[in-house]
Structures are given as structure tokens and as C-alpha cells.
Amino acid sequence: MDEIHVDVLIIGAGPSGCVAASYLHNNKKQVKVVEKSKFPRFVIGESLLPRCMDHFDEVGLLDVLKDYGFEIKRGARFLKGDIVCNFDFSKKHTEGWDWTWQVTRADFDNILATELVNRGVDISFEHEVVGVEFNEDGTSKTSIKDEQGQLYYVHAKHIIDSSGYGRVLPRLLGLDKPSAIPAHSSIFTHVKDVRRPDGEEGTLITFDVLDKDTWLWVIPFSNGDTSIGFVGLNEFIDAFEGDTSERLQSMLKHSKYYNDRFQGLEFKFPPVCIKNFSKSVKQLYGKGYALTGNSAEFLDPVFSSGVTFATESALKAAKLVTKELNNETVDWEEEYTGYIMKGVQVFATYVKEWYTGNLQTLFFHRPENPEIKKQICAVLAGYVWDDTNPFVKKHDRLVKNLAYLIEMEEKEKANQ
Numbered sequence: 001m002d003e004i005h006v007d008v009l010i011i012g013a014g015p016s017g018c019v020a021a022s023y024l025h026n027n028k029k030q031v032k033v034v035e036k037s038k039f040p041r042f043v044i045g046e047s048l049l050p051r052c053m054d055h056f057d058e059v060g061l062l063d064v065l066k067d068y069g070f071e072i073k074r075g076a077r078f079l080k081g082d083i084v085c086n087f088d089f090s091k092k093h094t095e096g097w098d099w100t101w102q103v104t105r106a107d108f109d110n111i112l113a114t115e116l117v118n119r120g121v122d123i124s125f126e127h128e129v130v131g132v133e134f135n136e137d138g139t140s141k142t143s144i145k146d147e148q149g150q151l152y153y154v155h156a157k158h159i160i161d162s163s164g165y166g167r168v169l170p171r172l173l174g175l176d177k178p179s180a181i182p183a184h185s186s187i188f189t190h191v192k193d194v195r196r197p198d199g200e201e202g203t204l205i206t207f208d209v210l211d212k213d214t215w216l217w218v219i220p221f222s223n224g225d226t227s228i229g230f231v232g233l234n235e236f237i238d239a240f241e242g243d244t245s246e247r248l249q250s251m252l253k254h255s256k257y258y259n260d261r262f263q264g265l266e267f268k269f270p271p272v273c274i275k276n277f278s279k280s281v282k283q284l285y286g287k288g289y290a291l292t293g294n295s296a297e298f299l300d301p302v303f304s305s306g307v308t309f310a311t312e313s314a315l316k317a318a319k320l321v322t323k324e325l326n327n328e329t330v331d332w333e334e335e336y337t338g339y340i341m342k343g344v345q346v347f348a349t350y351v352k353e354w355y356t357g358n359l360q361t362l363f364f365h366r367p368e369n370p371e372i373k374k375q376i377c378a379v380l381a382g383y384v385w386d387d388t389n390p391f392v393k394k395h396d397r398l399v400k401n402l403a404y405l406i407e408m409e410e411k412e413k414a415n416q
């Protein structure tokens, strides 16, 4: 098994790698997936967006996910003190899915990978990519360490790097670039949600906004556990003393809404702290490779866009690779970078405007404007390529300008 030849080598079996592998396998391409961990394995990223249902559906992975019974997510709730801003995905500007799931990722990713293995996709778990060499024509030779520490080599016509925070090709090829998103960090765990209220309140995904930079996510799962996590500036995350469990317990006291429900509950694993999570790269593709998912770009968890971008970019990359393998011409700059960055830039604006406070002004302004809410809701559902939505097409101006007008109006009212 020293040397293997395939059409496409996929690095990583997360949602991005699995969607890419499924598409290529369905299109009769010879694929090998190499995954560093043993599945099931924990990873963060538990709140999905409706848009990603299109991707799982298109590659034939939706039914197997439906069978599991993950918690249904029909919208998202944002709280600021007494003000509640509820988004309902059935009331959105763009046509498309009006529900998705809140998922335990260990189970979710394991279902995807197991299904692919059952369909005959070659996935090697506990195999780690450690090096790569590209030839001038874009073909490559990748060095992989197996579970016994033995090296072997995969020759591929294309590589799809879906290695998430492993960021394999960005590291090996020096493609990392500082993110334009302000630096934030996070601390999170799961709890056995023994004080979960009955009804919708118990299962609602909620973002409790403590201040402009600091918020708590609450993501209830169908197994009775709930994911809780704080996001804030490093100064906030570092200001608490003790180990990660003590720090998270102290942080919970800052959430008036959730402290009683979660205070003192046993954490299912020691809270994980990820610092400066936003990532970016100099380029999304090169001759013989494409970066997808977190390996390419990660903005911020506030709008739960990570998995959806991971599957959107994986599906697009897999389609373009298939075209090339079928000897069709591909304009990677336009068809891949142009397409992906259009969506990334919309979300990047929303993330930036969240932390300037402008978007929070729109969310928590009363009375609500139902038409504007529908348009923003379509963005939050992941439909960020729909130019009929003014909040997509003019994303760079609309949020800022509207927030300005609201603030002017409020100042005027205060002066009357």
C-alpha cells in the first residue's frame, strides 16, 4: 500500500469532505478520503442553516440524516435584556428550506462518514496528511501517516482540502492570511439540561446578547443535552479566573435569562476555549487543489454560517473538479472564488456590523418592520446569493445606513 493513485484526494471527513466525496462518488470519480481522527469525534458547529439542507439533498445524504431525529431548528432567537428578536425561517424573502437541525456533531459527522463507507467510498480514519508535492500539471503526491505511524503516498489529479481547523494546505503552502473580522474567542461545553423548560422554550436556539461584543449561545439537542458557549473579546474571556469550568460557571452569572437554568450543572466535558477563531486565506484554489469549509475561511459563529459554507464550497469544488476530470474547461477564479466570496462577503458584512453594533440596532429596534425582517431572515437562513434580496445585493450599505437612520430617529425622539 505504499503508492495509491486516485482522481481526487479529500483531506478531512467533516461535513465539507463528506459532501465533496458524495458528489464525486455519485459521479463515478475515484475518491480517497483521509481523516486524521477516529470517528465519532467531537467538533464545534452545532447550529445549521436551512441552506445546507439543499446540499445534503443534492448529494443524497439527507434521508440518512433525517432518520436520526436531530432537534428541528425553525428559526433563531436573539435576546437583549427584555427585548426579544425572533426569526422564523418560514417568513423569509427567499424561497427555500424553512427548517434545519441543531446537531451533536459527533453523531452528525459520523452518520455522514458511515453512510459514505457503506456506499463504498474509501475513507481511511486515523490517517494524517503530513506533506504534499505538486507537479507542474497540478497532479500531486501526498504523504500520509497511517495509524501505525507508517508513511504512504497518494497520487491524485486533484486535492480537495476539507481539513477544517487542521488547515492542511494553507499550512503546507503558506496560504494563511489574517482575518478581517475583529478577533474574538469562545469557551463552550455541553450540559445535561435537567432544568429544561417544557415546550418551545426548552428547545429554542437562542443567542443571549450581553453587550456589543459578548454573547452566549444556547443550543438544545434532542438527546436532552444542551450546548452552551460564550463568545467575546479576548479581554472578556481572559478576565475570569480558574480552569475553564470555573470560568464558564462565572460567566454564566452574567446571563440574567439563563443563569438559573444552567448554573451549577455538571459539564459533560471540560469547557473548550478557542482563541481568535476567525481564519482567512490568500487564495481559495491553485493548480490541482481547492480549499473548502473552514480550511478556507471562517468568520464567526454568531450567524451559524460555518457548516453551510463548508458544504456550499465543497459541493461547488466537487462540481468543478468533476468538470475538469471530464475535460471541460473551468474558470476557477470566477466559478469558484467569485461565487464563494460573494456569499462570504455578505456574511462578513453581517458579522462586522454585528460587532459595530449596527446590526444589533436593527434587530432590537421596536416596532419591527416585517418586510425588512423577512429580508434579513433570508440571509440568516444562508440564502446569500439571492440578488433579489436588497439585504444581499446592497449588504455593504444597507445595514449601516438603516442603523444610522434608526439612531437619528431615536435621538430626535429623545430630544422632543
Ligand code: FAD
Pocket: 011, 012, 013, 014, 015, 016, 017, 034, 035, 036, 037, 043, 044, 045, 046, 047, 048, 049, 127, 128, 129, 130, 162, 163, 164, 165, 166, 167, 168, 186, 274, 277, 292, 293, 294, 295, 298, 300, 301, 304, 305, 306, 307, 308, 310
Ligand atoms: P471539520 O468539521 O472541522 O472537519 C475537518 C476534518 O479534517 C476533521 O475531522 C479533522 O480531524 C480532519 N483533519 C484535520 N487535519 C487533518 C490532516 N492533517 N489529515 C487528515 N485529516 C485532517 N458552524 C456552524 O455552522 N454552526 C455553529 O453553530 C458554529 N459554531 C461555532 C462555534 C465556534 C466557537 C467555532 C470556532 C466555530 C463554529 N462553527 C459553527 C464553525 C464550524 O465549526 C465549522 O465551520 C465546520 O465544522 C467546518 O466543517 P469542515 O468540514 O470544514 O471541518
